[in-house]
Amino acid sequence: CYLRGPPKNKEGLRLPPSPPKLPLIGNLHQLSALPHRPLRELSRKYGPLMLLHLGQSPTLVVSSVEAARKVLKTQDIAFVTRPFSTAAAALINGCRNVSFAPYDEHWRRGRKAVVVHLLNLKKVQSLRRTREEEIALMIRKISSSPPLATVDLSGILYAFSNGLICRVVAGSCPAREVRTQRFQEAIDESTVMISGPRLEELFPSLAWVRRLPGADSRLMELAMKFDVLLDEIMTEHERRAGRREQAEEVDFLDHLLSADTAGDYAFSRDDLKAISLAMAELMKNPALMERTQKEVREVAGVRPTPTEDDVARMRYLRAVVKEVFRLHIPAPLLLPRESMEDTRVLGYDVPAGTRVFINAWAMATDPQWWEAPEDDFQFLPFGAARRMCPGINFALCMVELALAGLLYHFDWSLPADTAPEDLDMAVAPGIAIRRKAPLRLVAVPHSPSSAVLA
C-alpha cells in the first residue's frame, strides 16, 4: 500500500481523502452554520487537502499553508475562477460583477476598472480627506450621546462604514442618509442570500425546483430593489455630468461613466466588523487597551484628531489590527474558487469543476505558524494572487484610522454590569462573520475641546 501510494478511484484518479459520507446528502451533515470550525477538525483527521461531497457538489477543502500556496499561487490559473452562484447571478447582474464573475475577459476589464479608478494605493491615499471627514462625523455622533450613556458602537460603525463606501462609490447627495439606509437594508438581505450555495447548486438535478412559481420571489424582489436604487444613482450622475463644479468630489461612478465601462459595486462591511472586533478585544484586555491608547495619544500629540500620517507611525495599533484580522478572519473560507481544468495538487488529482474552500481560519489558528510572523502566506484574510481582494489598502486605511480616532477621542468602558472576561465574543454566521451581539460601550470624551467635537 505504501509503495502504491493513496488508492485510485474507478476512473483511475487519486483523489484527496474524504470523510465517510451519507447517501444523497454526502458530507453536508458534517458542516454547521460556522463551517470553518468543523472543517478544521475534519482536516486534522483527513489532512490538508480533503474532498467533501456537499450534496452532489464535489468540494476541495484546503487547510494548510503549503496546500494553499499551491492552490492560490503556484497553480493560480487552474483555480482562478469562481463557482456559479444563483443568488449572485440574480442580484448582481448575472454574476457580472468582479467578485463573483467567472474568470473571463469581462472579469479582467471589471477588475482593471476597480483597481485603476477606485482601489489603487494612490487613489486610496487621495481619499484621505473624505475618510477623515467621515470619521469626524462618527466621533461627533458618539460625543452627542448623553454623558455615561451606553452607545451601540456596532450600529455607529455600521453607519460609518456604509456611509463612507456609498460616498466614495456614488458621491454625496442631499438625501445621502436615506440612500445609505436603503443600501444598507438591501446589502444586509443580499449578504444572507449569497452566503452559502443554494439547493440547486448542491443538487444540480433539482434545478427544476427553481422553475416552480414563487420559488425565487424573495431573490427577485431584492434584485428589483437594487435595480431601482442603482438606476436612480446612475440617472442622477448622468444628469450632473458636465455641470460639475471644480471643487466637487469625483466619485467612482463618475469615473466609470466617463470611461464608459460597466459598473461594479464592491461593497464591503468587513472593515466595520474588524473595527468592532478590535474594540471588543481591547475591552477584554485592559492592559492592551492602555498600551494602544497611550501610543495613539503620544503620536497624535495635541492635534485635533489623528491623521493618516500619524497612523503610519502607530506600530502597535497596526499590529493590533493585524492580530484582530488573524484571530477573527472576516471571511474564514475566503470566497469560493473552482478548478477550471483537471489538475494535481500535492500528489492528488483534482477534476475540473471542483468547488474549492480555502480554510484561512484553520491556517491562522495553526500553532505551527504563530511563531513565524515574517512568513506572511499564512496571513490570508484578503486571499492571494489574481483574485486577491483589491480593497486591502482601502480597508486597512479605514480600519486603522477609525480605531485610532475612537481611542484618541474617548476613554472606553464596559457597561456597569459587564466584566471584561464576560464580554460575549460569539460570532454570527454568514459569508463574512461578525459579532453576534452588538458591542455596547460607554464613551467618555477624552479631549472635549478638540476641533473635531466642536
Ligand code: HEM
Ligand atoms: C476587512 C475588509 C475586507 C476583507 C477581509 C476582504 C476580504 C476579501 C476576500 C477574502 C476576497 C476573496 C479573495 C480570493 O478569492 O483570494 C475578497 C475579494 C474582493 N474584495 Fe474584499 N475584503 C475587504 C474589503 C474590501 C473593500 C473595502 C472592497 C472595495 C471597496 C473590496 C473589494 C473586493 C472585490 C472587488 C473582490 C473580488 C476580487 C476578484 O474576485 O477579483 N473588499 N475580499
